[in-house]
Amino acid sequence: MGRTGVVRREPTGKKVREKLYSAAARIFAQKGYASATVHEIVEMAGVTKPALYYYFGSKEGVYKAILEKGFSDFGARMDAVDRMKGRASLRLRRLCQELFALSHEHLDAVRLMHSIFYGPPQGAPFFDFDRVLFRLHDIVRKIVRQGVRSGEFRGSPEAMTLAVLGACNECIDLELVHPEMGVDGAGFGRVIDVVLRGMEGKGGR
Amino acid sequence: MGRTGVVRREPTGKKVREKLYSAAARIFAQKGYASATVHEIVEMAGVTKPALYYYFGSKEGVYKAILEKGFSDFGARMDAVDRMKGRASLRLRRLCQELFALSHEHLDAVRLMHSIFYGPPQGAPFFDFDRVLFRLHDIVRKIVRQGVRSGEFRGSPEAMTLAVLGACNECIDLELVHPEMGVDGAGFGRVIDVVLRGMEGKGGR
Numbered sequence: 001m002g003r004t005g006v007v008r009r010e011p012t013g014k015k016v017r018e019k020l021y022s023a024a025a026r027i028f029a030q031k032g033y034a035s036a037t038v039h040e041i042v043e044m045a046g047v048t049k050p051a052l053y054y055y056f057g058s059k060e061g062v063y064k065a066i067l068e069k070g071f072s073d074f075g076a077r078m079d080a081v082d083r084m085k086g087r088a089s090l091r092l093r094r095l096c097q098e099l100f101a102l103s104h105e106h107l108d109a110v111r112l113m114h115s116i117f118y119g120p121p122q123g124a125p126f127f128d129f130d131r132v133l134f135r136l137h138d139i140v141r142k143i144v145r146q147g148v149r150s151g152e153f154r155g156s157p158e159a160m161t162l163a164v165l166g167a168c169n170e171c172i173d174l175e176l177v178h179p180e181m182g183v184d185g186a187g188f189g190r191v192i193d194v195v196l197r198g199m200e201g202k203g204g205r
Numbered sequence: 206m207g208r209t210g211v212v213r214r215e216p217t218g219k220k221v222r223e224k225l226y227s228a229a230a231r232i233f234a235q236k237g238y239a240s241a242t243v244h245e246i247v248e249m250a251g252v253t254k255p256a257l258y259y260y261f262g263s264k265e266g267v268y269k270a271i272l273e274k275g276f277s278d279f280g281a282r283m284d285a286v287d288r289m290k291g292r293a294s295l296r297l298r299r300l301c302q303e304l305f306a307l308s309h310e311h312l313d314a315v316r317l318m319h320s321i322f323y324g325p326p327q328g329a330p331f332f333d334f335d336r337v338l339f340r341l342h343d344i345v346r347k348i349v350r351q352g353v354r355s356g357e358f359r360g361s362p363e364a365m366t367l368a369v370l371g372a373c374n375e376c377i378d379l380e381l382v383h384p385e386m387g388v389d390g391a392g393f394g395r396v397i398d399v400v401l402r403g404m405e406g407k408g409g410r
Binding site: 030031032033034035111114115117118119120121122130133137155156158159160162163165166167168169170171173174176177178181183187190191193194195196197198199 | 235236237238239240316319320322323324325326327335338342360361363364365367368370371372373374375376378379381382383386388392395396398399400401402403404
């Protein structure tokens, strides 16, 4: 094979994995973990069954891989926000934009998470969704508190944390259930601005 | 039997129905519609199977009755807010409080709605959840627009509508998944206030 062969094979493997990811996320989200079959996943991905077993080992393996990948993308973006300097409102705005963009890139994975989080038990393998929830609450709360300390925000840090998260989740959830009612990036920015204005405490309340 | 007997029997029938409501909402929410059995529901309710069939006809009947009752309670509260006079911010605050109170009174029914809305198909009978969603968006948007027209609010009505709904839903959803992280009535009021301050447009942004 030689070096060139190896280089050529890499992107193909990556492509197959990505096809399997997308197909599995869609099928799991649509039918639920229990009802989804390996047959449907490989058929939608346009690959063979052995390819799924080679890359992921099993239906359980591809399920875990989707959630781990989503969590790892999410973590990387939160880390990047965590390293940012500057005004708390700018960092919060960036954090919200990252969440919004991430959810659009992985809409089926988000749908799958909602279905597992809120839905009935589907016999799906355990995944620690609380890691996602806690990480998100922690970083928002941390930036909010920094903003309060610097005098940028005024009010209850807990209330501001929930108002920010609510604005993000509302727009993301709307995209899941009624995409035609959803907002684009600019519209999303306006929703976040309503909350940030309320936090900046220039008003009288 | 006579008049007294009839009067005595009424509250008993109501009590049995209510026991069946609560038990069914809990079991449907925990196990999903498909896995829930009439046997489990009547056992948890502490009533007999014929009682369930008498009042609701079937598992499908009790499921529909739970959702219809929730929708009717919701509608009555929204109608009451719709009839309110006064400042838009006061009416929005009241609307949010009604939603928060309603979801606490029917937490299992809310969990069931989430599980059907976000979860995989469970073979549950059709229920028009969009009626709830649209009614809620419509009334919030209507009050927001009145507030914009009267000069009370400043900004994009659509953005403000989503920010208000996000604050409500965040607090309600948190109660579903992590009640220990949830907020009480006063804490909820502070979350809503963050958003209302942002809408009152006294700030500079």
